[in-house]
Amino acid sequence: MSRVLIIDDSPTDRQKMAGVVKNLGFEVLDAENGADGVKKAREEQPDLILMDIIMPDINGFQATRQLSKDAATKDIPIIVVTTKDQETDRVWGMRQGASEFLVKPVDEKALASAIRKFMPAG
Numbered sequence: 001m002s003r004v005l006i007i008d009d010s011p012t013d014r015q016k017m018a019g020v021v022k023n024l025g026f027e028v029l030d031a032e033n034g035a036d037g038v039k040k041a042r043e044e045q046p047d048l049i050l051m052d053i054i055m056p057d058i059n060g061f062q063a064t065r066q067l068s069k070d071a072a073t074k075d076i077p078i079i080v081v082t083t084k085d086q087e088t089d090r091v092w093g094m095r096q097g098a099s100e101f102l103v104k105p106v107d108e109k110a111l112a113s114a115i116r117k118f119m120p121a122g
Contacts, residue, residue, distance in 0.1 A: 002119055003027040005044065007037030007063065008052035008081070013104065017050050017081065020111050026119065034058030038066050041073050048118050050111075053082035053093070061096050068097020077118040081106055 004021045008014045009032055018028045029044055031037035035058045041049060049067070053060035060080060067073040077099040082089070085103040093101050100114050 001025075001027045002047040003029055003044065004048045004050060004115065004119070005029040005031065005037065005041055005046035006050045007031045007034060007041075007055075007060070008050070009033055009055040010052070013052065013081075016108075017106075017111065020108050021050075021115065024112060024115055024119070026115075034060060034063035038063050041067055041076065042070065045073070046076060048115060049076055049078045050115075051078050051080050051082075051098070053080060053084050053089070061092060064093065064096040064098050079114050079118070081111070 004026050006014050006017050014030050021028050029040060029046055031040045033055045051060045051064055064078050079100040080093045080098045081102045081104060083104045090101045102114060
């Protein structure tokens with residue numbers, strides 16, 4: 001079964017995104033911050049990552065950059081899901097290696113559509 005890693009410090013946001021992921025038929029992995037997320041991505045090799053930006057320790061921009069530069073994780077698509085809605089945030093996120101950029105509160109249909117774009121049917 002394909003797996004999606006959700007990296008977000010908000011339990012509520014993780015739960016909402018997990019519901020969408022499960023409804024699509026994928027397994028959910030999660031991490032509460034960027035450092036744990038990077039570690040879990042390297043260990044678990046998920047098929048897709050949903051990445052928040054504003055987190056303690058390592059923020060989502062830094063985590064995305066680390067994962068996109070690492071030979072072991074560089075091919076995993078990363079969808080940024082954040083409250084940061086400025087065009088400069090979007091551009092910076094894509095420069096760090098994100099494949100897609102969504103703004104919270106994210107519409108469940110938009111999130112499902114973005115996930116389907118990078119994942120085969122579950």
